[in-house]
Amino acid sequence: MTIFSVQSTIFTRASVAILSSNGLKRFSFASSFSSNALYSSPLPKTKKRRFPIVSAVDIGGVTIARNDVVRDDDPTNNVPDSIFSKLGMQLHRRDKHPIGILKNAIYDYFDSNYAKQFEKFEDLSPIVTTKQVKCSPPSKACIFLSPISVSNFPFVWCQNFDDVLVPADHVSRSLNDTYYVDPQTVLRCHTSAHQAELLREGHRRFLVTGDVYRRDSIDSTHYPVFHQMEGFCVFSPEDWNESGKDSTLYAAEDLKKCLEGLARHLFGGVEMRWVDTYFPFTEPSFELEIYFKEDWLEVLGCGVTEQRILKQSGLENNVAWAFGLGLERLAMVLFDIPDIRLFWSDDERFTSQFKKGELGVKFKPFSKYPPCYKDISFWISESFTENNFCEVVRGIAGDLVEEVKLIDSFTNKKGMTSHCYRIVFRSMERSLTDEEVNDLQSKVRDEVQRKLNVELR
Ligand code: FA5
Ligand code: MG
Secondary structure (H helix, E strand, O other): OHHHHOHHHHHHOOOOOOOOEOOOOOOOOOOOHHHOOOOOOOOOOOOOOOOOOOOEEEEOOEEEEHHHHOOOOOOOOOOOHHHHOOOOOOHHHOOOOHHHHHHHHHHHHHHHHOOOOOEEEOOOOOEEEOOOEEOOOOOHHHHHOOHHHHOOOOEEOOOOOHHHOOOOOOHHHOOOOOOEEEOOEEEOOOHHHHHHHHHHOOOOEEEEEEEEEOOOOOEOOEOOEEEEEEEEEEEOHHHHHOOOOOHHHHHHHHHHHHHHHHHHHHHOOOOEEEEEEEEOOEEEEEEEEEEEOOEEEEEEEEEEEOHHHHHOOOOOOOEEEEEEEEHHHHHHHHHOOOOHHHHHOOOHHHHOOOOOOOOOOOOOOOOOOOOEEEEEEEEOOOOOOHHHHHHHHHHHHHHHEEEEEEEEEEEOOOOOEEEEEEEEEOOOOOOOOHHHHHHHHHHHHHHHHHHHOOEEO
16 A cells, blocks of 8 residues: 555655754663663643653663653644653664564674674664754753763754755655654654764764654554664775776675675575665665565665765765665564564563574464454545644554554545545454444544544544
8 A cells, every 4th residue: 555655765755855863972871771761650640541651761871851852832842652652662772672683683794794894883862953053052952962962062963954955845854754852853763864973973884773763654564663774884996996897886786785695694585676766865776675475575775875975074085885774674574573563562472482692483473353443534634644643543542553544535526635544453462342442433533633623524
């Protein structure tokens, strides 16, 4: 259903240009993910909520208060509590979690094939700025800075939208696609956010793993928080001169060889194909797709880095490749995990199935509980977007919503457009009662009307 895969290809849309970065410096993650301290809430309980409201999270020893990230006082702010509570969870740093097991297997591949040339970063702050900020006195955006960066006042270097000449009104900056803390602070929407920052700091070959955030559609392969690994590799003239090839061709061939090798390392035999595509930061650009459950699943984007980006770090005589892979997507194929929500489950029947270092153990579904379908129809307004609708549904039903699908759309003679969505409710852990689902659906109806300015039919 193509309507719902828009966001997963946001960076491939020809009109999109994005390259934000975390100028907020990396935190040293002293405490591990498992101690991601979620403090219980002192907030007033005004209404019954599906989510426990978390008042602060711990990102690597730095406490970030809810009120600094989920803000009612800033109209730009669109971070819901459900997203705030995921900050600092860092599934990629859990050795017994499929995402962590996969990350370690990819590390093994790079360590053994590239003699540990690739530096690894996995604790860069997911809270990044959209601009280069001058912080004296500290602006709100700077509250997230680690002590190291604070000592760098008054200037904080941030690779950002502006740096790569993204027009101010560009779609990739929209509140519809990205979670904004305030106009100059966002939750990173891809690990490419760190490319330029690391180049500036002098790193030349690196892997960056982290949680990324996108307002998105709802189905079994899309989730608003997921994990990416970025790979970056700079070459010098001596590397390609010997080959007799042009530098771009040399890098493109090396990139494909590297990623095909990685796919073989992870999967053994698997059907895959390369698709030409577009990214603002690479040229040429490719996507790798893997055949999974009778369909092609896009697992990564990559390409030869735009010369402009290298030039910013004084590397105009070099060439580089970069890739960004979706760890959940790969893990779903490797471990046979049917639904992306499962990665967030603490149900023992899920967590106990995976062991450190054991790649590709096939997940045994503990049970498939029945789905419950509910339709909702409304006349949309001009400002209506599907991502906003999905966000409302997720805000009410959380992980009990499995899919949101547009099943009908028409425009009447008066020019009013109606949408009918089918919402699939299903818990991965238990059977839902009719009463519970009706209650969720009724809340969705109320909330959609209240927040999205639509007219229910
Ligand atoms: C990017 O994010 C680029 N930064 C990738 C890149 C890096 C290209 C370096 C070139 C050079 P894209 O938006 O296509 O591209 O996302 C990359 C991967 O993330 C996808 O292939 C997919 O595997 C995964 N992905 C995207 N959206 C979601 C989502 N909502 N849930 C789970 N995985 C997702
Ligand atoms: Mg894509």
